Amino acid sequence: MDATRRGFLGAVGRVTIGAAASVAGASQSAGAAGAAPDDSGHRPHWGMVVDLRKCIGCQACTVACIMENDVPEDAFRTHVSVYELVKDGQDPAMVMLPRLCNHCDNPPCLPVCPVEATFKAENGEVLVDASKCVGCAYCVQACPYDARFINHETQTADKCTFCFHRTSVGLLPACVETCVGGARNFGDLNDPDSEVSRMLRDNEVSVLRPEMHTNPNVYYIGLDDVLDGRVAGEAAYHAEMVAGPGHDAAQHGEGL
């Protein structure tokens, strides 16, 4: 048991140090914007590799993101969906699926923005210029990952930024920094020596909704095919949970 724990913690340390080193290495030359290439012309392209084998569904990333980014109530920039899978009548398995903006290289949210408030940063992040956003929510509709929402405090589109303010100064995104199991790994996909590049080379990885051809920069190790799109299962949310007893609330799926 001790050996297992020591090995587990050691692995976490290596992943975290590796990811941090790649971010820090880029930031030394990138300056505050974190976008400029270094002396050799290398420009980082940020990506995340989520090792689902290590995610325990603790939601520490969810909380860290909320605290770091002041995410308002009833909204998430990232969260961990939890599913119970029963295959062929076997014992049920708990499966965790961290969800966040996929910072696609072909983001559907970008061309629909009528005022060019959504843009692709030089390091690959898909960002929203909140000072320009009119809050039309067209991007919210266009995102195939339900990763965007209207922030009712700013009344503008909101989403994960890969913690741009942190990576710009050489820090890891808050969700990666706080990930208990070391499931979230962040780094430079353009650097073949980065931890994330190594993980992509050494593992079979998947993306969410591959049929949308969005070229996501968030990859998953150990993602079950039945979870990579709209999950055809019984939903966690039921209207009566919100309405409470005694209300004549519509049943789930009956509320049109």
Next chain:
Amino acid sequence: MQVQIHELVGAVHEAAWLPWAVQYFFLIAISVTALLMALPGFLSGRADQLPRARLALMVAVTTGITAPIALLADLHQPFRFWEFFVYTHKTSWMAWGAWVVPSYVGLTLAFAWAVHRPGFASLGREDWRFAWLFRWLSLGGESNWFARPLGIAAGAAALGILVYTGMEVMVVRARPLWNTPFLPLQFAATGCVGALGVMLVLERALCRAPALEARLNRQLALALAVVGALGVAWFALASSGLSPRHAEALASVAGFPVWYRIATWGALAIAVPFVLALALPRNTGWVTGLIAIHAAWMFRWTVFMGGQAVPKVGSGLYDALMPAGLDGLMGVIGTFGLWIFLLIAYTTFLPWQEAGAPQDRAHPATPAKSAGSF
């Protein structure tokens, strides 16, 4: 392999386009289709077409003013609307819409003013309390030859509205229910149904001309037939798998009892007024008109609110109930209230029953004295 999935922890995503959007798409579709129905009567000058054209223009103007207000209200930052015109993003249908909508409204209002100008001038010449107002409204003249080019330009803008509203929603691949090539056609056809429904109700309330009512009912039956044919073709393409996009749209809602009920309701909302309008074209205007209005509105509610209730990655369906506040019921009531106010103002202050075909440039216009000719 048989897989059972239970979502234990998941996020619920609220609808980002509010009932204001339903109102906008409902009103603007009615406005543009009504304008397109008004133009032949005014541009051809055929007397038998003028009563219908007058009703259609009234509908086009009043809904055309109300619709952009609902659109503005659906923005979460309405005071930033000016950014649409400063940072136009050419790849966004909404950005193009920002230019087409004011063009359409401006041209429609200019066209309506032009066809009413002789009536304004006539009222301005009479000796009464508000003559000065109508002299001002007529801008000191009564020539309206320019109504024709204005009408043609407004018609072109109306087609632009139909294209942009349909494409804006259709291009959203993330929502299978929206991402179907039939959607722009369905918006246009149900817009015609809604416009004819409003015209029927107004005909009953303002004109009571049985011949006009029968004519409107026959045209409503035709529009309903088109809507029904589109619906049947949509379902055939989806269920046969001939169109993967339609098949995906059907699959996204199949299996949910509420969607079976919606399909049944939709079929009834088309069939009942269709049969009534064909079998009893006279004295059914109130019923067929109100059902037609309800069908056009509910189609948009189903598309927008029902479409947003389908999760993109989660399980089940979200709720799409009408919230009670300004973002929901009050907004819908308020929009309809403004529209009814504009209808009252239009029928009270404008000489709408005298609006006739624009005159040639060489001949001065005279108001068409056909108030009782319905």
